[in-house]
Amino acid sequence: xxxxxxxxxxxxxxxxxxxxxxxxxxxxxxxxxxxxxxxxxxxxxxxxxxxxxxxxxxxxxxxxxxxxxxxxxxxxxxxxxxxxxxxxxxxxxxxxxxxxxxxxxxxxxxxxxxxxxxxxxxxxxxxxxxxxxxxxxxxxxxxxxxxxxxxxxxxxxxxxxxxxxxxxxxxxxxxxxxxxxxxxxxxxxxxxxxxxxxxxxxxxxxxxxxxxxxxxxxxxxxxxxxxxxxxxxxxxxxxxxxxxxxxxxxxxxxxxxxxxxxxxxxxxxxxxxxxxxxxxxxxxxxxxxxxxxxxxxxxxxxxxxxxxxxxxxxxxxxxxxxxxxxxxxxxxxxxxxxxxxxxxxxxxxxxxxxxxxxxxxxxxxxxxxxx
Ligand SMILES: O=C(O)C(=O)C[C@]1(C(=O)O)C=C[C@@H](O)C=C1
Numbered sequence: 487x488x489x490x491x492x493x494x495x496x497x498x499x500x501x502x503x504x505x506x507x508x509x510x511x512x513x514x515x516x517x518x519x520x521x522x523x524x525x526x527x528x529x530x531x532x533x534x535x536x537x538x539x540x541x542x543x544x545x546x547x548x549x550x551x552x553x554x555x556x557x558x559x560x561x562x563x564x565x566x567x568x569x570x571x572x573x574x575x576x577x578x579x580x581x582x583x584x585x586x587x588x589x590x591x592x593x594x595x596x597x598x599x600x601x602x603x604x605x606x607x608x609x610x611x612x613x614x615x616x617x618x619x620x621x622x623x624x625x626x627x628x629x630x631x632x633x634x635x636x637x638x639x640x641x642x643x644x645x646x647x648x649x650x651x652x653x654x655x656x657x658x659x660x661x662x663x664x665x666x667x668x669x670x671x672x673x674x675x676x677x678x679x680x681x682x683x684x685x686x687x688x689x690x691x692x693x694x695x696x697x698x699x700x701x702x703x704x705x706x707x708x709x710x711x712x713x714x715x716x717x718x719x720x721x722x723x724x725x726x727x728x729x730x731x732x733x734x735x736x737x738x739x740x741x742x743x744x745x746x747x748x749x750x751x752x753x754x755x756x757x758x759x760x761x762x763x764x765x766x767x768x769x770x771x772x773x774x775x776x777x778x779x780x781x782x783x784x785x786x787x788x789x790x791x792x793x794x795x796x797x798x799x800x801x802x803x804x805x806x807x808x809x810x811x812x813x814x815x816x817x818x819x820x821x822x823x824x825x826x827x828x829x830x831x832x833x834x835x836x837x838x839x840x841x842x843x844x845x846x847x848x849x850x851x852x853x854x855x856x857x
Contacts, residue, residue, distance in 0.1 A: 493644050493651070495684055500574075500622045501595065501652040502686050502714055503537045507749050509715030511576060511688065512740055513540035514722075515730040516553065517560030523567055525722040529737030531571040535744050538595060539564075539573040540717060544584055545729055546601045553728040561591035568592065576624070580608060585615035597624040598639060600656055600693075604628040609639045613646035622650035624688060627678075631658040631671055637681050653678060653687045654717060655708070657694035662824045667696020667733070670704065675711045687712075692719040692733045701735065705747055718743070781833070782840055789841030793848055799841045805834060 503509045512530050517523055523541060530536045541564055545555040564575045576595040579585045580602045588596060596616075602608045603626055616623070623643050628635045640651055655675060657668025675687060689708035691701050705716055721727045724734035735743060792799060809830060816826035 493640060493682060493685065495644070495649050495651055499650050499652065499686055501624065501650060501688070507535065508709060508713065509538065509686075509688065510536045510744065511538040511540050511715065511717040512536045512720040512737075513538075513576075514727065515542055515692075515719045515734055516545055516728055517541040517543055517556050517563055518728050519556075520563040520566065522722055523560075523563040524570065526720060526737060527567040527571045527573060529722065530720060530740070531573060533737065533741055533744070535749065536740075537574060538576050539567055539571070540576045540597075540719075541567075542729070543577050543588075544580065546580065546599060547729075558587050558591075561587055561593065564593065565591050568594075578602075579612055581611055582615040585612055589619065589621070595622045595624065597654060598626060598643075600626040600629045603636060603639045604630065604632075606635075606638060606642070609642050613642040613648070616643065616648055617646045619647070620650075621648070622652065623648050624652040624654050626654040626656050626690070627658065627674070629659045629668075631660065631669075631674065633674065633678055633681060636678060640682055640685065651682075651685055652714075653682060653685055654690050655687060655694075655713070656690040662828050664822060664824055665700065666694050666704075668694050670694045670707070672707060672711060675708070675713065679712075686714040688715040688717050689713040690717040692717070692730070695733060697732050698724075698735055698739070701733075701743055702746055705743065709747065709749070778833070782837065785837040785840045786844060789844035792841065793845055799838055799845065808834075 501509065510533075512533075514522065514526055527539050530539060541560060543555050543560040543564075544557060545553065547554055561577070564577065567573065568575050574594040575592075576597060577584075577588050577593050578599045579588055579596045580599060585596070598609060598612060602612065625636065625639045625643070627633075628639075636653070640653070643651060655670070655678075657663075657666060657670050658674075660669040660671070663669045675689075679687065689705065691704035691708065695701050695704045701718065705718070708716065718740055719730060719734040720737055720740045721731075721734040722736065724731055724736060724739075727734050789799070791797070809827065812826055812830050813823050815821075816823050
Protein backbone atom coordinates (compact mmCIF):
# COMPACT_ATOMS: atom_id res chain seq x y z
CA UNK A 487 0.00 0.00 0.00
CA UNK A 488 1.29 3.44 -0.84
CA UNK A 489 2.04 5.25 2.42
CA UNK A 490 0.23 8.34 1.19
CA UNK A 491 -3.09 6.51 0.91
CA UNK A 492 -3.38 6.22 4.68
CA UNK A 493 -3.50 10.00 5.14
CA UNK A 494 -6.99 11.50 5.19
CA UNK A 495 -6.70 15.20 4.46
CA UNK A 496 -9.20 17.83 3.54
CA UNK A 497 -9.03 19.50 0.15
CA UNK A 498 -9.55 23.00 1.52
CA UNK A 499 -6.79 23.87 3.92
CA UNK A 500 -6.56 26.81 6.29
CA UNK A 501 -2.80 26.69 5.96
CA UNK A 502 -2.78 27.97 2.39
CA UNK A 503 -4.09 31.41 1.60
CA UNK A 504 -6.48 30.04 -1.02
CA UNK A 505 -5.10 32.16 -3.86
CA UNK A 506 -2.49 31.47 -6.53
CA UNK A 507 0.30 33.08 -4.51
CA UNK A 508 2.47 31.17 -2.03
CA UNK A 509 1.47 31.50 1.63
CA UNK A 510 3.91 33.60 3.64
CA UNK A 511 4.31 32.91 7.35
CA UNK A 512 6.46 35.52 9.10
CA UNK A 513 7.30 36.57 12.63
CA UNK A 514 10.09 36.32 15.16
CA UNK A 515 12.05 33.20 15.95
CA UNK A 516 11.08 33.80 19.58
CA UNK A 517 8.50 35.96 21.32
CA UNK A 518 10.61 38.24 23.50
CA UNK A 519 8.33 41.04 24.67
CA UNK A 520 4.88 42.39 23.91
CA UNK A 521 6.47 45.42 22.33
CA UNK A 522 8.71 43.38 20.03
CA UNK A 523 5.74 41.19 18.98
CA UNK A 524 3.40 44.10 18.31
CA UNK A 525 5.94 46.23 16.47
CA UNK A 526 6.88 43.28 14.24
CA UNK A 527 3.24 42.30 13.62
CA UNK A 528 2.10 45.86 12.86
CA UNK A 529 4.81 46.16 10.21
CA UNK A 530 3.96 42.74 8.75
CA UNK A 531 0.25 43.50 8.61
CA UNK A 532 1.02 46.20 6.02
CA UNK A 533 2.47 43.54 3.72
CA UNK A 534 -0.51 41.99 1.95
CA UNK A 535 1.58 38.90 1.09
CA UNK A 536 1.89 37.86 4.75
CA UNK A 537 -1.10 35.99 6.17
CA UNK A 538 0.22 34.12 9.22
CA UNK A 539 2.22 35.44 12.17
CA UNK A 540 4.58 32.95 13.81
CA UNK A 541 6.42 33.16 17.12
CA UNK A 542 8.37 30.63 19.17
CA UNK A 543 7.03 30.49 22.72
CA UNK A 544 8.95 27.45 24.00
CA UNK A 545 12.37 27.07 22.37
CA UNK A 546 14.13 23.70 22.25
CA UNK A 547 17.81 24.64 22.50
CA UNK A 548 20.79 22.41 21.82
CA UNK A 549 22.62 23.45 25.00
CA UNK A 550 21.08 24.35 28.36
CA UNK A 551 21.42 27.90 29.58
CA UNK A 552 20.42 29.52 26.30
CA UNK A 553 17.19 31.52 26.00
CA UNK A 554 14.41 28.92 26.15
CA UNK A 555 11.44 31.13 25.33
CA UNK A 556 9.14 33.29 27.43
CA UNK A 557 6.49 30.59 27.88
CA UNK A 558 2.76 31.15 28.36
CA UNK A 559 2.95 34.94 28.67
CA UNK A 560 3.98 35.00 24.99
CA UNK A 561 0.61 33.50 24.10
CA UNK A 562 -1.10 36.52 25.65
CA UNK A 563 1.00 38.79 23.41
CA UNK A 564 0.10 36.61 20.44
CA UNK A 565 -3.58 37.02 21.27
CA UNK A 566 -3.13 40.79 21.22
CA UNK A 567 -1.33 40.53 17.86
CA UNK A 568 -4.28 38.60 16.44
CA UNK A 569 -6.85 41.03 17.83
CA UNK A 570 -5.00 44.06 16.58
CA UNK A 571 -3.79 42.91 13.16
CA UNK A 572 -6.19 40.14 12.16
CA UNK A 573 -3.23 37.95 11.17
CA UNK A 574 -3.61 34.21 11.83
CA UNK A 575 -1.21 33.02 14.53
CA UNK A 576 1.06 29.97 14.68
CA UNK A 577 3.25 28.45 17.39
CA UNK A 578 5.40 25.37 17.89
CA UNK A 579 4.16 22.69 20.29
CA UNK A 580 6.13 19.76 21.65
CA UNK A 581 4.05 18.32 24.49
CA UNK A 582 0.58 18.18 26.07
CA UNK A 583 1.04 21.35 28.11
CA UNK A 584 2.06 23.34 25.01
CA UNK A 585 -0.98 22.07 23.10
CA UNK A 586 -3.39 22.86 25.93
CA UNK A 587 -1.97 26.35 26.48
CA UNK A 588 -1.95 27.17 22.76
CA UNK A 589 -5.56 26.03 22.33
CA UNK A 590 -6.65 27.95 25.42
CA UNK A 591 -5.17 31.12 23.92
CA UNK A 592 -6.88 30.70 20.55
CA UNK A 593 -3.78 30.02 18.43
CA UNK A 594 -4.90 29.26 14.84
CA UNK A 595 -2.17 26.95 13.57
CA UNK A 596 0.28 24.67 15.37
CA UNK A 597 3.56 23.28 14.16
CA UNK A 598 5.67 20.38 15.35
CA UNK A 599 9.38 21.20 15.39
CA UNK A 600 12.21 19.21 13.81
CA UNK A 601 13.52 18.01 17.17
CA UNK A 602 10.06 16.73 18.09
CA UNK A 603 9.40 15.02 14.76
CA UNK A 604 12.44 12.78 15.36
CA UNK A 605 10.77 11.29 18.45
CA UNK A 606 7.62 9.22 17.89
CA UNK A 607 6.83 9.30 21.65
CA UNK A 608 6.69 13.10 21.58
CA UNK A 609 4.70 13.24 18.35
CA UNK A 610 2.24 10.74 19.80
CA UNK A 611 1.88 12.87 22.94
CA UNK A 612 1.07 15.92 20.80
CA UNK A 613 -1.35 13.85 18.69
CA UNK A 614 -3.11 12.50 21.81
CA UNK A 615 -3.49 16.03 23.17
CA UNK A 616 -5.07 17.06 19.86
CA UNK A 617 -7.57 14.18 19.71
CA UNK A 618 -10.87 15.57 18.45
CA UNK A 619 -9.55 19.13 17.94
CA UNK A 620 -10.07 20.82 14.58
CA UNK A 621 -6.88 22.80 13.96
CA UNK A 622 -4.30 22.87 11.16
CA UNK A 623 -0.96 21.33 12.08
CA UNK A 624 2.30 21.75 10.19
CA UNK A 625 5.07 19.19 10.68
CA UNK A 626 8.70 20.14 10.22
CA UNK A 627 11.02 17.53 8.78
CA UNK A 628 13.01 15.55 11.35
CA UNK A 629 16.57 16.81 11.93
CA UNK A 630 17.95 13.70 10.24
CA UNK A 631 16.95 13.00 6.62
CA UNK A 632 14.48 10.23 7.41
CA UNK A 633 11.36 10.73 5.33
CA UNK A 634 9.52 7.80 6.92
CA UNK A 635 9.85 9.49 10.31
CA UNK A 636 8.40 12.68 8.78
CA UNK A 637 5.56 10.74 7.24
CA UNK A 638 5.01 8.81 10.49
CA UNK A 639 4.46 12.09 12.35
CA UNK A 640 1.81 13.13 9.82
CA UNK A 641 0.10 9.75 10.21
CA UNK A 642 0.04 9.95 14.01
CA UNK A 643 -1.63 13.36 13.86
CA UNK A 644 -3.98 12.20 11.15
CA UNK A 645 -5.07 9.19 13.24
CA UNK A 646 -5.89 11.62 16.05
CA UNK A 647 -8.34 13.28 13.67
CA UNK A 648 -6.20 16.15 12.32
CA UNK A 649 -7.00 16.49 8.62
CA UNK A 650 -5.61 19.93 7.85
CA UNK A 651 -1.96 18.94 7.69
CA UNK A 652 1.08 20.58 6.16
CA UNK A 653 4.80 19.94 5.82
CA UNK A 654 7.60 22.35 6.64
CA UNK A 655 10.94 21.76 4.95
CA UNK A 656 13.59 23.29 7.23
CA UNK A 657 16.65 21.40 6.01
CA UNK A 658 18.54 18.46 7.48
CA UNK A 659 21.57 17.98 9.63
CA UNK A 660 24.16 16.23 7.45
CA UNK A 661 27.93 15.64 7.86
CA UNK A 662 28.61 18.68 5.70
CA UNK A 663 25.91 21.34 5.67
CA UNK A 664 28.05 24.10 4.15
CA UNK A 665 27.16 26.77 3.16
CA UNK A 666 23.82 26.15 4.85
CA UNK A 667 22.90 25.83 8.49
CA UNK A 668 20.77 22.80 7.58
CA UNK A 669 21.19 21.07 4.26
CA UNK A 670 18.15 21.49 1.96
CA UNK A 671 18.63 18.15 0.15
CA UNK A 672 16.28 19.54 -2.48
CA UNK A 673 15.30 16.19 -3.95
CA UNK A 674 13.51 15.41 -0.68
CA UNK A 675 10.81 17.92 -1.61
CA UNK A 676 9.85 15.75 -4.54
CA UNK A 677 10.21 12.55 -2.53
CA UNK A 678 8.02 13.65 0.39
CA UNK A 679 5.51 15.12 -2.05
CA UNK A 680 5.13 11.69 -3.65
CA UNK A 681 4.73 10.06 -0.24
CA UNK A 682 2.29 12.62 1.17
CA UNK A 683 0.21 13.43 -1.87
CA UNK A 684 -1.83 16.61 -1.72
CA UNK A 685 -0.30 17.86 1.54
CA UNK A 686 0.92 21.47 1.24
CA UNK A 687 4.62 22.07 1.67
CA UNK A 688 6.03 25.22 3.21
CA UNK A 689 9.76 25.94 2.97
CA UNK A 690 11.55 27.47 5.96
CA UNK A 691 14.53 29.18 4.29
CA UNK A 692 15.57 30.78 7.60
CA UNK A 693 16.59 27.46 9.16
CA UNK A 694 18.04 26.11 5.93
CA UNK A 695 20.17 29.21 5.27
CA UNK A 696 21.02 30.21 8.83
CA UNK A 697 22.08 33.58 7.41
CA UNK A 698 20.27 36.45 5.73
CA UNK A 699 22.37 36.59 2.55
CA UNK A 700 21.29 33.08 1.49
CA UNK A 701 17.56 33.55 2.03
CA UNK A 702 16.84 34.66 -1.50
CA UNK A 703 18.59 31.74 -3.25
CA UNK A 704 17.01 29.19 -0.93
CA UNK A 705 13.51 30.68 -1.20
CA UNK A 706 13.74 30.95 -4.98
CA UNK A 707 14.86 27.34 -5.32
CA UNK A 708 12.00 26.16 -3.10
CA UNK A 709 9.44 28.11 -5.12
CA UNK A 710 10.82 26.75 -8.38
CA UNK A 711 10.36 23.27 -6.95
CA UNK A 712 6.72 24.05 -6.26
CA UNK A 713 6.72 24.90 -2.53
CA UNK A 714 3.28 26.22 -1.51
CA UNK A 715 4.65 28.78 0.87
CA UNK A 716 7.54 30.22 2.86
CA UNK A 717 8.07 30.58 6.60
CA UNK A 718 10.55 33.40 7.13
CA UNK A 719 11.73 34.54 10.54
CA UNK A 720 11.16 38.27 10.89
CA UNK A 721 12.12 40.49 13.81
CA UNK A 722 11.72 44.21 14.29
CA UNK A 723 15.39 44.41 15.31
CA UNK A 724 17.16 41.15 14.38
CA UNK A 725 20.58 42.21 15.64
CA UNK A 726 19.37 42.15 19.24
CA UNK A 727 17.22 39.01 18.84
CA UNK A 728 17.55 36.54 21.72
CA UNK A 729 17.70 33.58 19.31
CA UNK A 730 18.86 33.01 15.73
CA UNK A 731 19.80 36.67 15.19
CA UNK A 732 21.81 36.09 12.00
CA UNK A 733 18.96 34.47 10.09
CA UNK A 734 16.15 36.90 10.89
CA UNK A 735 15.19 39.82 8.67
CA UNK A 736 13.37 43.04 9.46
CA UNK A 737 9.83 43.50 8.05
CA UNK A 738 11.41 45.89 5.51
CA UNK A 739 13.96 43.19 4.64
CA UNK A 740 11.13 40.70 4.17
CA UNK A 741 9.32 43.14 1.89
CA UNK A 742 12.47 43.47 -0.23
CA UNK A 743 12.99 39.72 -0.30
CA UNK A 744 9.41 38.92 -1.34
CA UNK A 745 9.57 41.59 -4.02
CA UNK A 746 12.82 40.20 -5.46
CA UNK A 747 11.35 36.69 -5.38
CA UNK A 748 8.65 37.95 -7.67
CA UNK A 749 6.00 35.62 -6.29
CA UNK A 750 3.71 36.16 -9.26
CA UNK A 751 6.03 34.87 -11.95
CA UNK A 752 8.81 32.33 -12.13
CA UNK A 753 12.18 33.87 -12.90
CA UNK A 754 14.23 31.45 -14.99
CA UNK A 755 17.60 31.78 -16.68
CA UNK A 756 17.67 32.32 -20.45
CA UNK A 757 17.14 28.79 -21.89
CA UNK A 758 20.01 28.94 -24.44
CA UNK A 759 22.47 30.27 -21.88
CA UNK A 760 21.39 27.53 -19.47
CA UNK A 761 21.79 24.88 -22.16
CA UNK A 762 25.38 26.01 -22.90
CA UNK A 763 26.25 25.76 -19.23
CA UNK A 764 24.61 22.35 -18.93
CA UNK A 765 26.63 21.11 -21.90
CA UNK A 766 29.77 22.24 -20.13
CA UNK A 767 28.75 20.41 -16.95
CA UNK A 768 28.12 17.26 -19.02
CA UNK A 769 31.63 17.43 -20.52
CA UNK A 770 33.29 18.06 -17.16
CA UNK A 771 31.37 15.19 -15.49
CA UNK A 772 32.50 12.93 -18.30
CA UNK A 773 36.15 13.81 -17.63
CA UNK A 774 35.62 13.34 -13.92
CA UNK A 775 34.23 9.83 -14.45
CA UNK A 776 37.11 8.86 -16.76
CA UNK A 777 39.62 9.96 -14.13
CA UNK A 778 37.72 8.04 -11.44
CA UNK A 779 37.76 4.94 -13.63
CA UNK A 780 41.53 5.23 -14.14
CA UNK A 781 42.09 5.76 -10.42
CA UNK A 782 40.05 2.72 -9.45
CA UNK A 783 42.02 0.64 -11.95
CA UNK A 784 45.31 1.75 -10.37
CA UNK A 785 43.89 0.98 -6.91
CA UNK A 786 43.10 -2.56 -8.09
CA UNK A 787 46.69 -3.03 -9.28
CA UNK A 788 47.99 -1.75 -5.93
CA UNK A 789 45.62 -4.26 -4.29
CA UNK A 790 47.25 -7.09 -6.26
CA UNK A 791 50.72 -5.87 -5.28
CA UNK A 792 49.66 -5.73 -1.60
CA UNK A 793 48.23 -9.24 -1.74
CA UNK A 794 51.39 -10.68 -3.33
CA UNK A 795 53.61 -8.88 -0.82
CA UNK A 796 51.39 -9.43 2.25
CA UNK A 797 50.88 -5.72 2.88
CA UNK A 798 47.87 -4.25 4.72
CA UNK A 799 45.11 -2.75 2.57
CA UNK A 800 44.68 0.33 4.74
CA UNK A 801 47.82 2.45 4.80
CA UNK A 802 47.33 5.12 7.45
CA UNK A 803 50.46 7.21 6.74
CA UNK A 804 49.99 7.25 3.00
CA UNK A 805 46.32 8.16 3.42
CA UNK A 806 47.10 10.97 5.83
CA UNK A 807 49.65 12.33 3.36
CA UNK A 808 47.13 12.18 0.51
CA UNK A 809 44.52 14.11 2.52
CA UNK A 810 47.02 16.79 3.51
CA UNK A 811 48.23 17.22 -0.10
CA UNK A 812 44.75 17.33 -1.62
CA UNK A 813 43.51 19.82 0.99
CA UNK A 814 46.50 22.05 0.25
CA UNK A 815 45.59 21.99 -3.46
CA UNK A 816 41.94 22.70 -2.52
CA UNK A 817 42.86 25.72 -0.47
CA UNK A 818 45.28 27.01 -3.16
CA UNK A 819 42.54 26.63 -5.79
CA UNK A 820 39.86 28.19 -3.61
CA UNK A 821 37.80 25.01 -3.37
CA UNK A 822 35.87 24.35 -0.18
CA UNK A 823 38.07 22.07 1.96
CA UNK A 824 35.14 20.19 3.55
CA UNK A 825 33.83 19.45 0.08
CA UNK A 826 37.20 18.09 -1.10
CA UNK A 827 37.65 16.10 2.12
CA UNK A 828 34.20 14.52 1.70
CA UNK A 829 34.99 13.56 -1.91
CA UNK A 830 38.35 12.00 -1.03
CA UNK A 831 36.89 10.14 1.96
CA UNK A 832 34.38 8.57 -0.43
CA UNK A 833 37.07 7.80 -3.02
CA UNK A 834 39.25 6.22 -0.36
CA UNK A 835 36.55 4.01 1.08
CA UNK A 836 35.68 2.88 -2.44
CA UNK A 837 39.36 2.20 -3.12
CA UNK A 838 39.58 0.09 0.08
CA UNK A 839 36.52 -1.82 -1.15
CA UNK A 840 38.18 -2.57 -4.51
CA UNK A 841 41.31 -3.88 -2.80
CA UNK A 842 39.24 -5.94 -0.37
CA UNK A 843 37.60 -7.56 -3.37
CA UNK A 844 41.03 -8.38 -4.84
CA UNK A 845 42.00 -10.09 -1.57
CA UNK A 846 38.63 -11.87 -1.30
CA UNK A 847 38.79 -13.13 -4.91
CA UNK A 848 42.24 -14.61 -4.26
CA UNK A 849 41.10 -16.21 -0.99
CA UNK A 850 38.12 -17.80 -2.79
CA UNK A 851 40.37 -19.09 -5.61
CA UNK A 852 42.79 -20.62 -3.07
CA UNK A 853 40.02 -22.35 -1.09
CA UNK A 854 38.57 -23.83 -4.29
CA UNK A 855 41.94 -25.44 -5.03
CA UNK A 856 42.04 -27.09 -1.55
CA UNK A 857 41.25 -30.80 -1.79
O1 LIG B 1 48.63 3.95 -1.43
C1 LIG B 1 48.05 2.86 -1.27
O2 LIG B 1 48.49 1.97 -0.53
C2 LIG B 1 46.75 2.63 -1.88
O3 LIG B 1 46.29 1.52 -1.92
C3 LIG B 1 45.97 3.80 -2.41
C4 LIG B 1 44.99 4.31 -1.41
C5 LIG B 1 44.12 5.33 -2.19
O4 LIG B 1 43.10 4.94 -2.77
O5 LIG B 1 44.49 6.49 -2.27
C6 LIG B 1 44.16 3.24 -0.87
C7 LIG B 1 44.33 2.68 0.36
C8 LIG B 1 45.29 3.21 1.36
O6 LIG B 1 44.73 3.31 2.64
C9 LIG B 1 45.90 4.46 0.91
C10 LIG B 1 45.72 5.01 -0.32
